[in-house]
Amino acid sequence: MKAVIDYFKDIFFGLKSLWAGMRITGRYFVSPRSIVTQKYPENRDQLQMFERYKGEVIMPHDDNNQHRCTGCGICQLNCPNGSIEIVTRKELSPEGKEVRVIDQHIYHLDMCTFCGLCVKTCPSNALIFGLDFEHAVFDRSKLIKILNKPGSSLKKELK
């Protein structure tokens, strides 16, 4: 007798769970607001990327064209595939001391895997991830970027 009851229980619970699944998919089918797909090129104007989105590595500059990069080269050392090249030069400080200054922070976007190690290890938080993601170009050389702007200098109050 127990076997018979179990048999009908099986059928009943089977149908119940199938019904539960079909209710969810049926609800999604009739609720167009649950659609997550975005029509990309059309919604370019109002497209808002997320705060933590890793679009590209950038070096933020303030209004006085100053950045925080000291040219220490830690990002270059940490980059697993050599996407970062640091070129420094020596400069005389107002006190007459010779100091190292960043000349070019060369970033190879075409090699970058967006692992984020450079951003994470930078001791002076000079690098962050930008939200721009439209990197398609017709020439690979356009993907090699120099992150520090021409004529920029180190932010002093950091010291």
Added chain:
Amino acid sequence: MIMSFNIYDFSGLTRSIDNGLREIMSPGWAIFIELAIIGLVFLIFYALLGLFLVYAERKVCALIQNRLGPNRVGPAGILQTIADLIKLLMKELIPLKNADKLLFNIAPFIVIIASFMAIAAIPFARGLHAIDFNIGIFYVIAVSSLGVVGILLAGWSSNSKYSLIGAMRSGAQIISYELSVGLSLLTIIVFAGTMQLSGIVESQANGWWIFKGHIPAVVAFIIFLIASTAETNRGPFDLAEAESELTAGFHTEYSGIRFAFFFLAEFMNMFIVASMAVTVFLGGWMPLHFGTDNAFNHIMDFIPPLVWFFGKTFVVIYLIMLFKWTFPRLRIDQLLTLEWKYLLPVNLVNILVVAFLTLMEWHF
């Protein structure tokens, strides 16, 4: 030739075409021309419906998965399947080494011819019927299971283990589920007292069998839906092609338009199965009636039968698509357990109940 066109009764139209042809040529030629016309009509119907069903499937699937689906080619992507068809037509038909050439080439045709044969017996409206056998249901069950021969040949001749495994699974599946399809249709044959499809539709003029047949008809309808989904090799019973295990199952080695034939046959089989469910359980092209002679019935009578037929068919097709995109695929042992341990015994008891109900004349 006098054309008497009536949207509620097509028998006048077909008779006038027949008479017109007989007036201008010998009866033999007239029948030949009629066959050619019917074949052409079905070919065009196949092409259009196939394109539409593929599009509908992709849209339904997308909406269920919170996506938009095709939306680039044409407004709301309606031309997407036409673009896909052109792509498939232009693709190379890759010849296989060590394949059985003859069987490999004829397998897609067997599959598609089986579904062509089945669609001939389906009544679309009053008088709109290629052949009206007195054993219509029997005929449809018989020819629709011919398709598995094509699938088995495709799997065997491809000389590929994926294809062979897929084909064998399909064979096991169809042999088991054919029983349930037949038995669930048998319940309605017992109720209606005829196997003629037009006769079954006429017997539902005062109410569809799913309403008239009490609970046994509902049980039979559910079993028919499950078993026929399995018979068309659609998810959750798509073990024959199980893309995560067998790449594409029996049609792994097919390319271009030969693959398109399998694809089209799958969708058309879904249409045939849905239209069988509609014809047998949901009143075919009969409008929805409650009681006798009231205003509601007259309004329903006003809607043309073709609209009723295709409307109901697409509802059932939507249900089958919902099954595919809701349920996970069954394992082969679960598939066979479901059939032999649950569907078949329930079905047999159901038929017994139906026979008793019919004997006592307890249905409406």
